[in-house]
Amino acid sequence: MDRVADRLSALGSTAALELRGVTRMFGALAALTDVTITVRPGERRAVLGSNGAGKTTLFNCVTGDFLPTSGTIRFFGEDITGFPPYERIRRGLRRTYQISALFLGLSVRDNVYLACRGVSRSRFSMLRPRANDALMQATERLIEAVHLTSVRDQLVSELAHGQQRQLEIALALAGAPRFILFDEPAAGLSPTERRELVEILTSLPPHIGYIIIEHDMDVALRVVESVTMMHNGRIFKEGAPQEIESDPEVQELYLGGGHE
Ligand SMILES: Nc1ncnc2c1ncn2[C@@H]1O[C@H](COP(=O)(O)OP(=O)(O)O)[C@@H](O)[C@H]1O
Numbered sequence: 001m002d003r004v005a006d007r008l009s010a011l012g013s014t015a016a017l018e019l020r021g022v023t024r025m026f027g028a029l030a031a032l033t034d035v036t037i038t039v040r041p042g043e044r045r046a047v048l049g050s051n052g053a054g055k056t057t058l059f060n061c062v063t064g065d066f067l068p069t070s071g072t073i074r075f076f077g078e079d080i081t082g083f084p085p086y087e088r089i090r091r092g093l094r095r096t097y098q099i100s101a102l103f104l105g106l107s108v109r110d111n112v113y114l115a116c117r118g119v120s121r122s123r124f125s126m127l128r129p130r131a132n133d134a135l136m137q138a139t140e141r142l143i144e145a146v147h148l149t150s151v152r153d154q155l156v157s158e159l160a161h162g163q164q165r166q167l168e169i170a171l172a173l174a175g176a177p178r179f180i181l182f183d184e185p186a187a188g189l190s191p192t193e194r195r196e197l198v199e200i201l202t203s204l205p206p207h208i209g210y211i212i213i214e215h216d217m218d219v220a221l222r223v224v225e226s227v228t229m230m231h232n233g234r235i236f237k238e239g240a241p242q243e244i245e246s247d248p249e250v251q252e253l254y255l256g257g258g259h260e
C-alpha cells in the first residue's frame with residue numbers, strides 16, 4: 001500500500017481511487033476501520049476476506065450507497081466522499097451487484113441499449129432507436145465484449161445464469177466507465193462460465209481499472225495484479241497475487257478455517 005502511494009507521488013500522477021482512513025460504523029459495530037487504499041488508473045485489484053470482513057461495505061462507501069462515518073474518498077483526484085451515487089456514475093464509476101438488476105422481460109440487446117441510453121446525454125430524447133445510431137453501435141460492441149452476440153435477441157429470462165452475469169458486466173461497461181466494482185461476479189457460475197468470465201475480465205480495455213470481490217481464488221488471482229486482504233473491517237495485508245497466495249498468515253486466516 002505504502003509502496004504504491006510512494007510510487008504515485010514520485011510519478012506525480014493521480015490515483016484512480018484513493019481511500020484515506022475510511023471508517024464506517026453501524027451503531028456500535030465498526031464495519032470498516034481506518035481503511036486506506038490507493039488504486040492506480042487501470043489497476044485491477046482483488047479484495048478478499050471472510051464473511052463480514054467489510055468488503056461490501058467498502059463498495060457501498062465508494063459508490064455512495066452509504067457514506068463513511070469518517071475518512072475521505074477521492075476518484076481521479078476529486079473528493080467524492082459526500083457525493084450521491086449518480087454523481088459518481090457521471091464521473092465514470094460503475095458497480096455490479098451480487099443480485100441481478102436486469103429487465104428479465106426484455107432482450108439482451110434492449111437491456112444494453114437502455115443502459116447506454118441511460119448514461120448518455122440523449123437520455124431524454126424521444127427519437128426511436130435506429131440500427132445506425134451511435135448508441136446502437138455501442139450496444140453491439142458491448143454485447144460482443146461480454147460474449148453474448150449469439151443470444152442478443154433472446155429475452156433475459158431465457159438466459160443461463162452465467163449469461164445473465166455477463167450481461168451485468170455489459171451494463172457496467174455502458175457509457176465511459178473508468179473504474180468498476182465487481183461484487184462476486186463468479187458466484188453460482190459453472191467451471192465453463194468461470195473460464196468465460198476470466199476471459200471477459202482480462203480482455204477489458206486496459207484503461208478500465210477495477211476492484212473485484214471474489215471468493216473463488218482461481219478466478220480472483222487470475223484477473224488482478226494486486227490483492228487487498230481484509231479481516232474484521234481492517235486491511236491486514238496487500239501484495240501481488242503470488243505473495244498473497246503463499247503468505248502463511250493469509251493461509252491461516254482466510255484460506256484455512258473460518259471461511260465459508
Ligand atoms: N446495513 C447494515 N446494517 C448493519 N450492519 C451492517 C450493514 N451492512 C453490513 N453490516 C455489518 O458490517 C459488517 C461487514 O459486512 P459486509 O461489508 O457485508 O461484509 P462482507 O461483504 O465482507 O461479507 C458485518 O458485521 C455486517 O453484519
Ligand SMILES: [Mg+2]
Pocket residue numbers: 055056057
Ligand atoms: Mg459481501
